Amino acid sequence: MRLRRAFFERYTPAVARDLLGCRLVRIDGGRRLSGVIVETEAYRGSRDPASHAYAGRTSRNAVMFGPAGCAYVYFTMGMHHCLNVTTEFPGTPGAVLLRAIEPLEGVSEMVRNRGSGAPAHIADGPGRLTKALAIDRRLNGEDLVTSEALWLESGSRPARIETSGRIGIxxxxxxxxxxxxxxxxxxxxxxxxxxxxxP
DNA sequence: TAATGGATGTTCT
DNA sequence: GAACATCCATTAT
Incomplete structure (x- = not known):
């Protein structure tokens, strides 16, 4: 079942935790690619210095300030894209970075999209995930509640969930x-x- | 297995 | 002009 708007209109770390076990689905060239989300990070707004939204609204982060359940895709480190899902409510920025999935459908497509392919490492990192699923800035702002190209489906909650500090900040x-x-x-x-x- | 550094381009100061 | 929510190959242990 596709996740509804209300799922995303909550405290961002709670959404990040609850997305574990859910399925990310991507339609690329008519083919269905999907995987189970196994790693996420939460980013909030003016109180979270690691967030793109910390210093206020800019043209890049505008999607974070809009409705929940939309894709926030940005280009980073000169080479990679990262996929986030917006959370909370318009005017209160928030997003969950999707860092890794366990591939389920379209595995051979994902390997092809990635080029170099260690099979166990198709989508175990935010840059790798977007490359495997053919996601780039054209999907920035896409509404995942209604989109025909990218969405999220409910799944079963993992038995054991671990937490840590965020990576690369x-x-x-x-x-x-x-x-x-x-x-x-x-x-x-x-x-x-x-x-x-x-210091 | 761990640490290092280069590739690469957008965004913001 | 600096910083950056990364990845990968190469080098050192």
């Missing part, structure tokens, strides 16, 4: 807003950012 490292399925084997290998120190 330099501020807001104290918050344990990364959520992943313990023992999954499809979780990214990144380590949480070290806790910030006073």
């Amino acid at each position: 330099s501020k807001g490292t104290a918050r344990r807003w990364r959520f992943f399925v313990e023992g999954s084997g499809f979780v990214s290998s990144g380590r949480p950012a070290a806790k910030a120190q006073n």
Whole structure:
């Protein structure tokens, strides 16, 4: 069953946790690609220095300030795209970064999209995930509640959920807003950012 | 297995 | 001009 708007209109870390076990579905060239979400991170607004929305609304992060349940796709590090889902309510920015999935349908398509292919590492990282699913900025702002190209479906909650600090950030490292399925084997290998120190 | 550094381009100061 | 929610190959242990 497709997730409805109300699922996303909640406290962002709660959405990030509840997305574990849900299915991400992508229609690419008429083919159905999908996988179970095994790793997410929560990003909020003016109180979260690691968030793109921390310094206020810009043309890049505008989607985070809009309705919940939409795709926020941005280009990072000169080479990669990252896929987020917006949360909370218009005017209160929030988004969940989808960091890894366990591939289910269209695995051979995903391997082809990725080019170099270690089979166990098709989508175990935010950049790898978007490349495997052929996601780029054309999907920025896509409404996942109604879209025919990209959406989320409910699943079964994993038995064991682990948390940690978020990966690859330099501020807001104290918050344990990364959520992943313990023992999954499809979780990214990144380590949480070290806790910030006073100079 | 762990650590390092290069590729690469958009965004914001 | 600096920073950046990354990935991968190469080098060192």
